[in-house]
Amino acid sequence: MKAEEIKVPGDSLAQLSKGGAVLMVCRTCGKKGDHWTSKCPYKDLAAPVETFVDKPVASEASVAASGSGKGAYVPPSMRAGAERTAGSDMRRRNDENSVRVTNFSEDTREPDFLELFRPFGAVTRVYVAMDQKTGTSQGFGFVNFVNREDAQRAINKLNGYGYDNLILRVEWATPRAN
Structure with missing residues (x-):
């Protein structure tokens, strides 16, 4: 059995390696070696994937605990209801x-x-x-x-x-x- 080589112009990763063929898989459509995910022609037709949310929606409880409405970071040890342990003082x-x-x-x-x-x-x-x-x-x-x-x-x-x-x-x- 001989591994087939898939050549994509300018794509050195999709070329045959010593261990076998390296095939790039598009995360959008699942095709192998045909194109990169960013160049997928089926991108618009694919179901929307869960995307990264830049600013999560703050609940009223977390806003009240932080003391400001602007989403400022509050370390877990300083949040409302956090237990004060002796371990933090020991360190x-x-x-x-x-x-x-x-x-x-x-x-x-x-x-x-x-x-x-x-x-x-x-x-x-x-x-x-x-x-x-x-x-x-x-x-x-x-x-x-x-x-x-x-x-x-x-x-x-x-x-x-x-x-x-x-x-x-x-x-x-x-x-x-x-």
Whole structure:
């Protein structure tokens, strides 16, 4: 059995591939290889397909919940009747116990920091800023501790500490401006 080749001028996708014939199927009429969906001659005769609605009709309840009649987006957690869970508060980072670490080598990773800072107390989060293109660290990062006293001890011991042929600078992280 030999696969037949269907040639459409300027259509490289409909040509024969090594595994067999690649046939384009029109989504409007269902014909194979004859034409593209956008060029379908039967487009006007076909039954209307469910189309994408740019702006869904807002019900009165959703308009009242959002507070404005213009369809402004309201996150699910802020909608009327949404439960306030402790999980959303738990995920929020505690910036008061955050330590900023600078001047370390580009080979340093988060597990290295975890190993370095864990002896001072319970660590909740470690972040090393990475370059998106090269995948190497940018020389700064943050370590969050459960207790402020543990963070202070880490600052006292590790500020000026020689690590991977560089002198670490460890200080309190300045809180984000929201």
